[in-house]
Amino acid sequence: MAENIALQLKNISKHFGTIMANRKVDLDLVRGEILAVLGENGSGKTTLMNMIAGIYYPDEGQIFVDGKEATIRSPKDAFEYKIGMIHQHFKLVDIFTAAENIALGMHDEGKFDMAKIEASVAELTEKFGFEMDPRKKIYQMSVSEKQTVEILKILYRGADILILDEPTAVLTPQEIDKLFAVLRRMRESGKSIIIITHKLHEVMAISDRVAVLRRGEHIATVKTAEVSEAELTEMMVGKKISLNIDRTEPKNPTDRLIVKNLNCFSIDGIQKLSSVSFTARSGEILGIAGIAGSGQRELLEAIAGLQHLSGGEITYIDPQTGVEENLRDKTPQQIRELGVRLSFVPEDRLGMGLVGNMDIVDNMMLRSYRRGRSLFLDRKQPSNLADEIIASLEVVTPSSHTPVRRLSGGNVQKVLVGREIAAAPTVLMAAYPVRGLDINSSYMIYNLLNAQKENGVAVIFVGEDLDVLLELCDRILVLCGGKVSGIVEGRKAKKEQVGLMMTKTEGVS
Amino acid sequence: MNEQVKKTRDPFVRITKRDGVTFGKACIVRAVCIAVALLLCAILTVLVTGQNPLVMFATVFKGAFGKGRGFVTLHEAALLLCVSLAVTPAFRMRFWNIGAEGQALIGGLATAVIMFLFHDRMSTFPLVLLMTVSAVVAGAIWGVLPAIFKAHWGTNETLFTLMMNYIAIRLVEWFLKIADKSGSNVVSHSLLGDGIPNLFGVQYLFNIVVVALLTVVLYIYLQYSKHGYEIAVVGESENTARYVGINVRKVIIRTMILSGAICGLAGLLIVGGASHSIDSNIIKGRGFTAIMVSWLGKFNPLYMILTTFLLVFLARGADEVSTICGLNSSFSDILTGIILFFIIGSEFFIHYQMHFNWSFFEREKNDEAGAFSAEKPAQTDEKEEA
Known part of the structure; x- marks a missing residue:
């Protein structure tokens, strides 16, 4: 031997x-x-x-x-x-x-x-x-x-x-x-x-x-x-670890976002999403589990209007009026003009969610700078918002005029999540929001997501830690190779069951 | 064997990035660099020419600001600043427009064509207005072509803008052939007329006032307008721009129209407001010097006023030195080169810190027996972490 x-x-x-x-x-x-x-x-x-x-x-x-x-x-x-x-x-x-x-x-x-x-x-x-x-x-x-x-x-x-x-x-x-x-x-x-x-x-x-x-x-x-x-x-x-994240029962969930049969290909022609369907409901956290690169990024970007789809439908139901809006093939700007308050915390914080070289104030107005008819920027509101977020989320920074790339990972994330939540969303999507964060910052983010859920927001949470997904989410959608391998109840699902779904697709060779 | 490998040796010089250097500290670094540059220039002067370096520096100064020179230097700086302002919005967007030379030249050509055709048929005011409009439009077209191709098909803007320069040069040469049958390579004042009249009877004052206004306007545009903000976001990260719903193509095209238009304006000032003549080298490389001005000025119009003056001061001073001291003009170019090298080099020391590992040599001696010790296994890892 x-x-x-x-x-x-x-x-x-x-x-x-x-x-x-x-x-x-x-x-x-x-x-x-x-x-x-x-x-x-x-x-x-x-x-x-x-x-x-x-x-x-x-x-x-x-x-x-x-x-x-x-x-x-x-x-x-x-x-x-x-x-x-x-x-x-x-x-x-x-x-x-x-x-x-x-x-x-x-x-x-x-x-x-x-x-x-x-x-x-x-x-x-x-x-x-x-x-x-x-x-x-x-x-x-x-x-x-x-x-x-x-x-x-x-x-x-x-x-x-x-x-x-x-x-x-x-x-x-x-x-x-x-x-x-x-x-x-x-x-x-x-x-x-x-x-x-x-x-x-x-x-x-x-x-x-x-x-x-x-x-x-x-x-x-x-x-x-x-x-x-x-x-x-x-x-x-591994065995399940208990994290003690508060999870309240969803209050009268109603359908907010209906995704049907999404198909999407990468530039190289690889199929990234195939026939993905699900419904996100108000007052509920929908978790998305999967091995990295199983289509999570493409899915969220498709909803946010950043991915070209080769097929499928994305329907948003307005909570006030009940009017249905089709979001497919709309740009982020068009989605906003429809009055859809969609917030998105992308995976790539400094490469997509924020501008590293700009200070916190200028990053606050990334989403809102167009407001008003003036040709000039209004930095007053963003400046107030920056101060508010720094105070309420305990962002450690020398001032609101510090470029965000100088902040530590957790503080960068607080700035980003803070801004997205400040937009009073009806749908909040967060991709790996606690990646690289220490325990305290992670719990702060969980609490923020939970607070949004209790406010009736439809929260979509893409995570990698199964323990967190199982304790935080009401339902968990499992992706494997761009396909939905199942949707499970967060309160009942077993870790092994989700793990198996993450690694298993039909059509075994 | 394995034990030895673990003793990875730090290299002699290690360079690390430093973050958040205070403004004061950065200024000290720059001042030290300029002082070293001047010292090196002085040593070189003494060694090569045997002249007193102090006399030489005095001559440089006289060349730029001596009697009757100051105003010309100011005008020279205004023209360079105008082209530099033009490239700045594009640079902020990380669109490397190195075609300012051609964009300004085509603006100058448009001015010259209008002057050639109408100088004796129109009164001054409508003529100047027509010159301005045609120069700005011509420059904008020269600027927007590469932008359209970049925005829609992802072509390389550096090559595209560069090549447009040569087209502009050939067009000017063509115009020379048509306008001046004598075969001269300049279309002179006599064929073009007076162009832009002197403001308050002061030569060049019009150009200086226009550029001064433009500097302020562009500063406000870039710093405080929504357009300026969009330019910065697109420049920093196209992904972020898409994420917040900025139409990246539109911003690229709009910004290059602006950049080209200001270049066209520079062409108007040079041809219509200063030389009243045109030849294919009328821009005199300002389109390329502008890149340096804008970069050294950190794409900030106010800082760029300083860098423009520095460059113009050096160039005019160097000219003076070569004539007064009877030196070859190349020598003054060498001195200018040294100073610029150090100014640009100072940026490195502002952003990076050097760590010297003096024990490097000591250990080398001790290690001679164990010659197989690892050379640089740890290096790849360091890069990965950074």
């Missing part, structure tokens, strides 16, 4: 500032196996793999390759140990051909001979059953072809250990099948493969063993054949 281990990690730790990304992780990879690394967002999967691939350097611990201790300081070092990683974001030169990209950065002996490179690339594609024209340019390729180039690039450099960081996230089910076929062929030829994923059915379909990480720690490594999906989910999300 011991001589059969291709790669072994012992006691690996890595921290960024005060955040422990990995804590004393042990892991081993047997030659000729496919090992799945499973974990939620932020569980440290990618960081761990980056240390094997030479992107990061561990703070503590040892890495053994073929039983000998290895020092991997750069991706180049990693290649010397025959380790290669396929990152989530491809690193290819668009205007080069596949073969040129594959040869890039190689220092072969003798003359640079493109024909020879193309021939050996063709040989590799043949051997592992890829479909690939070495002379095709990258910009003409589909996402899956680009991924193939990345894999070939690594095989061409002679890697025996391949690490794939969420390779299926960008692929269609058919493409996933093809990828898995290739991976199995590579396994047969003796390569060892690590695949990062959080889709359980893929783990079951492709891997020999599964290593589960949670909050930077290694929970267990088990044989895939001997474990069920439910057991894996429990390992992944």
